[in-house]
Amino acid sequence: MxxxxxxxxxxxxxxxxxxxxxxVLVQQRPRDKQMGGLWEFPGGKVxxxxxxxxxxxxxxxxxxxxxxxxxxxxxxxxASEPLADRHLLLLLYLCREWSGEPQALDATALAWHAPxxxxxxxMPPADLPFIxxxxxxxxxx
Numbered sequence: 001m002x003x004x005x006x007x008x009x010x011x012x013x014x015x016x017x018x019x020x021x022x023x024v025l026v027q028q029r030p031r032d033k034q035m036g037g038l039w040e041f042p043g044g045k046v047x048x049x050x051x052x053x054x055x056x057x058x059x060x061x062x063x064x065x066x067x068x069x070x071x072x073x074x075x076x077x078x079a080s081e082p083l084a085d086r087h088l089l090l091l092l093y094l095c096r097e098w099s100g101e102p103q104a105l106d107a108t109a110l111a112w113h114a115p116x117x118x119x120x121x122x123m124p125p126a127d128l129p130f131i132x133x134x135x136x137x138x139x140x141x
Contacts, residue, residue, distance in 0.1 A: 007086060009089065015094070076133060
């Protein structure tokens with residue numbers, strides 16, 4: 001069995017904001033960024049010294065202009081994906097409560113979709129497994 005050498009890990013958090021109708025907010029990556037044009041869950045990198053929840057609160061404020069209390073974040077699932085010489089660990093949280101109206105501050109567009117509709121969107125590979133888990137979680141609640 002061969003070992004894959006990973007130079008570093010990329011620790012990223014994302015959130016599925018769910019509105020009263022059970023729709024999930026996704027944002028479209030700017031075309032000039034890596035994976036530009038793809039739809040993703042809002043979030044970003046965890047900085048040194050940050051907890052995942054603190055990073056997500058910061059990222060959502062920066063990207064969407066909304067405020068989330070860390071207590072409103074519910075860990076849902078994660079993805080582990082190789083990226084060239086790095087490895088991505090992506091944590092997805094569920095959130096139903098926030099303050100403010102989401103705005104596309106760091107994205108081309110925002111859209112609200114039923115979880116089943118997310119399959120019709122072009123999304124990064126690490127986000128795709130989240131759809132079934134998210135749909136099951138929202139059906140159960």
